[in-house]
Amino acid sequence: APSPTAQIGVTGLAVMGSNIARNFARNGYSVAVHNRSIAKTDALIADHGGEGNFVRAETMADFAAALQRPRRALIMVQAGDATDAVIEEIAAVFEPGDIIIDGGNALYTDTIRREASLAERGLLFIGAGISGGEEGALLGPSIMPGGPAESYAAVGPMLEKVAAQVDGEPCCTHIGPDGSGHFVKMVHNGIEYADMQLIGEAYDLMRKALDMPVAEIGTVFKAWNDTELASYLIEITADVLAQVDAATGKPLVDVIVDEAGQKGTGRWTVKSALDLGIPVTGIAEAVFARALSSSRTQRDAAAGLAAGTLAPPPADAAAFIDDIRAALYASKVIAYAQGFDQISAGSREYGWNVNPGALATIWRGGCIIRAQFLNRIREAYQEHPELPSLLLAPYFRDAVESGIDSWRRVVATAATMGIPVPAFGSSLAYYDGLRAERLPAALTQGLRDYFGAHTYRRIDAEGSFHTLWSSDR
Ligand code: ATR
Numbered sequence: 183a184p185s186p187t188a189q190i191g192v193t194g195l196a197v198m199g200s201n202i203a204r205n206f207a208r209n210g211y212s213v214a215v216h217n218r219s220i221a222k223t224d225a226l227i228a229d230h231g232g233e234g235n236f237v238r239a240e241t242m243a244d245f246a247a248a249l250q251r252p253r254r255a256l257i258m259v260q261a262g263d264a265t266d267a268v269i270e271e272i273a274a275v276f277e278p279g280d281i282i283i284d285g286g287n288a289l290y291t292d293t294i295r296r297e298a299s300l301a302e303r304g305l306l307f308i309g310a311g312i313s314g315g316e317e318g319a320l321l322g323p324s325i326m327p328g329g330p331a332e333s334y335a336a337v338g339p340m341l342e343k344v345a346a347q348v349d350g351e352p353c354c355t356h357i358g359p360d361g362s363g364h365f366v367k368m369v370h371n372g373i374e375y376a377d378m379q380l381i382g383e384a385y386d387l388m389r390k391a392l393d394m395p396v397a398e399i400g401t402v403f404k405a406w407n408d409t410e411l412a413s414y415l416i417e418i419t420a421d422v423l424a425q426v427d428a429a430t431g432k433p434l435v436d437v438i439v440d441e442a443g444q445k446g447t448g449r450w451t452v453k454s455a456l457d458l459g460i461p462v463t464g465i466a467e468a469v470f471a472r473a474l475s476s477s478r479t480q481r482d483a484a485a486g487l488a489a490g491t492l493a494p495p496p497a498d499a500a501a502f503i504d505d506i507r508a509a510l511y512a513s514k515v516i517a518y519a520q521g522f523d524q525i526s527a528g529s530r531e532y533g534w535n536v537n538p539g540a541l542a543t544i545w546r547g548g549c550i551i552r553a554q555f556l557n558r559i560r561e562a563y564q565e566h567p568e569l570p571s572l573l574l575a576p577y578f579r580d581a582v583e584s585g586i587d588s589w590r591r592v593v594a595t596a597a598t599m600g601i602p603v604p605a606f607g608s609s610l611a612y613y614d615g616l617r618a619e620r621l622p623a624a625l626t627q628g629l630r631d632y633f634g635a636h637t638y639r640r641i642d643a644e645g646s647f648h649t650l651w652s653s654d655r
Contacts, residue, residue: 186247186248186249186250186251187212187235187237187248187250188212188213188214188237188248188249188250189211189212189213189249189250189254189340190206190211190212190213190214190249190254190255190256190337190340191213191214191215191216191239191245191248191249191253191254191255191256192206192213192214192215192216192255192256192258193215193216193217193242193245193255193256193257193258193259193268193272194217194218194257194258194259194268194286195215195216195217195222195223195225195226195258196222196258196259197316197319198258198285198312198316198319199217199256199258199259199285200215200222200226200230201316201317201319201320202256202258202285202312202319202320202323202344203215203226203236204226204230204233204234204320205319205320205321205322205344206234206340206344207230207233207234207235207236208233208234209234209343209344210234211234211235211340212234212235212236212237213234213235213236213237214236214237214239214245214248214249215227215236215237215238215239216239216240216242216244216245220240223238223239223240224238242271242272242274242275243275245272245275246272246275246276249280251277251279251280252279252280252281252306252336253276253277253280253281254280254281254283254336254337254340255272255276255280255281255282255283256283256285256310257269257272257282257283257284257285257286258285258286259286260286261286261287261288261289261292262292265284265286265288265292265296266292266296269282269284269296269300273300273303273305276305277304278303278304278305279304279305279306280305280306281305281306281307281308281333281336281337282300282305282306282307282308283307283308283309283310283327283337284296284307284308284309284310284364285310285312287311287364287367287368287371287445287447288309288364289364289368289450290309290328290361290362290364290365290368290454291361292361292364293307293309293328293360293361293363293364294360294361294532296309297309297329297330297359297360297361298360301330306329306330306332306333306336307329307330307333308327308328308329308333308334308337308363309327309328309329309360309361309363309364310325310326310327310328310341310363310364311325311326311327311328311363311364311366311367311368311370312324312325312326312367313326313367313370313371313548313549313550313551314346314548314549314550315550318346318548318549321346322344322345322346322347322353322547322548323344323345323346323353323548323549324345324346324353324354324544324545324547324548324549324552325341325342325344325345325353325354325544325548326354326357326363326364326366326367326370326541326544327341327354327356327357327363328356328357328358328359328360328361328362328363328364328365328366328534329359329360329363330359331356334356338354338356341354342354342355345544345548346547346548346549346552347547348543348546348547351543352544353543353544353545353546353547353548353549354544355537355540355541355543355544357534357536357541358529358534358535358536359532359533359534360532360534361532362528362529362532362534362536365454365525365528365532365534366525366536366541367447368447368450368451368454369451369521369524369525369528370521370545370549370550370551371447371448371451372447372448372450372451372452372455372462372465372468372469372521372524373465373517373518373521373551374415374448374550374551375444375448375451375465375468375469375472376464376465376467376468376514376517376521376605377413377415377514377517377551378415378468379464379467379468379471379472379604379605380464380468380510380513380514380517380605380606380609381403381415381416381419381510382471383510383596383602383603383604383605383606384506384507384509384510385399385403385419385423386601386602386603387502387506387592387595387596387601387603388402388503388506390599390601391495391496391502391595391596391599391601392495392496392499392502392503393495394499396423396433396435396436397423397424397433399423400419400420400421400422400423400424401420402503403416403419403420403423404420406507406510407420409507410511410554410555410581411507411510411511411514411553411554411555412553412554412555413551413552413553413554413555414550414551414552414553415550415551415553422434422435423435440475441475441476441478442471442472442475442476443472443476444469444472448465448468448469448472449469451465451469451521451524452465452466452469454524454528455524458524458527458528458531459527460520460523460524460527461520461612462520462521462523462524463516463520463608463609463611463612464513464516464517464520464605464608464609464612465517465520465521466608467604467605467608468605470604471602471604471605489600490600492598492599492600493595493598493599495599496595502591502592502595504588505588505589505591505592506588506592507588508584508585508588508589508592509585509588509589509592509593509606510606511581511585512581512582512585512586512588512589512609512610512613513589513605513606513609513610514555515555515572515573515578515581515582516573516582516609516612516613517605517609518555518559518572519571519572519573519578520612522538522559522572523571525538525541526538537563537567538559538563538567538569539559539560539562539563539564539567542556542557542559542560542563543556543560546560558575558577558578559572561577562575562577562578571616573613573616582613586613589606589610590610592606593606593607593610624638627639628649628651631647631648631649631651632649632651635648
């Protein structure tokens with residue numbers, strides 16, 4: 183038999199898998215390529231074989247035989263049962279010391295389970311979150327690998343090479359043990375949900391409060407991309423709003439059904455946040471807003487419900503657009519602050535020791551939420567690694583403080599004009615709740631003690647107290 187030549191293998195050659203295989207080949211690695219059905223493997227080699235050194239593997243045994251030891255295999259199939267099935271097939275032909283990397287969107291608890299069970303068989307495992315969509319996979323994604331340090335040492339340099347590069351630094355770093363990589367990827371997607379919801383609310387306000395044409399709103403987003411909001415999502419919002427439907431001549435956004443889909447990572451983020459007790463209100467509102475949009479039966483039935491007396495539009499449109507920009511930025515800061523809170527809570531819960539500054543660093547390029555302001559987050563954590571909330575970093579505190587009046591005007595105007603802004607509104611409520619000296623939680627405690635003798639603590643004495651509450655005399 184010829185001696186194995188491939189430095190890495192990719193199995194699962196749908197769009198993401200074949201693009202990342204090409205990315206490895208373009209970076210000079212010899213890549214074994216495998217897919218359950220050989221047609222995708224052959225199509226990849228036929229269409230892109232000239233880009234580098236691919237080794238065609240028809241069976242899993244061929245795949246294993248093609249790989250230099252320790253073998254390195256990247257799995258790019260659907261999360262869930264397919265991933266388990268493929269891991270099993272690979273484990274059957276790999277030997278102790280070989281490395282399996284799951285690059286899919288696995289649930290982090292599955293990754294914890296898989297890492298432990300493969301470790302028992304002497305195999306090394308990495309659960310790597312990969313963000314950036316098709317284009318990122320080909321040209322350089324943001325990669326969030328979690329697993330034992332030994333596994334990272336064996337594949338980290340290759341992953342760092344194919345990742346996006348920002349200011350000479352790769353958008354890939356070892357996140358921590360077992361499920362940490364997929365956990366931070368999950369929260370990344372949750373933040374992406376919040377980011378998109380906030381952008382949607384800003385757009386809706388310009389449409390409904392200011393009656394602006396779609397193209398004009400697109401122009402506003404384009405201009406915003408030259409401000410502190412500069413980011414991939416703001417940039418592509420301008421493109422989406424500029425797109426005209428060839429069939430009708432209308433803005434394309436006006437012929438798209440207004441029901442948002444979801445694949446589940448936003449929902450996972452919120453479920454995990456509930457378990458960890460972390461208020462990720464921006465992300466939760468974004469998940470629920472998608473659910474509301476898809477509640478077709480209720481929406482149709484509710485279409486005639488009263489709006490009450492609505493306020494007139496803001497008198498100064500230009501000033502209101504500027505308020506929306508400030509409200510968007512402040513709400514975005516809240517969404518990230520909440521997401522990073524969840525990451526530090528997850529890190530504490532599972533003992534991962536995730537470095538938030540390093541994470542912000544690898545989110546600056548490649549991924550969907552890449553944005554100028556991740557540089558600010560990175561600086562904030564570099565200065566104060568133990569920051570209790572991003573909101574307390576001087577840069578973010580100042581940014582929110584300088585936008586607060588705009589933020590209140592936007593939320594108030596939306597309420598009086600009957601325009602739903604769940605993410606803007608809940609982010610403001612979170613901010614006001616966090617900074618409040620006293621919260622009505624004292625009353626909640628009183629009620630709990632009244633009906634259930636749950637006891638309460640006093641501000642002026644140690645211990646638990648119970649009152650024999652008297653009913654209305
Ligand atoms: P697409 O992006 O085309 O929708 P997909 O349906 O998500 O892709 O599937 C992604 C990859 O998972 C495919 O390569 C698929 O293999 P096939 O081309 O043979 O369908 C692979 N896949 C899905 N389930 C699998 C399983 N149980 N075992 C092995 N590979 C599987």
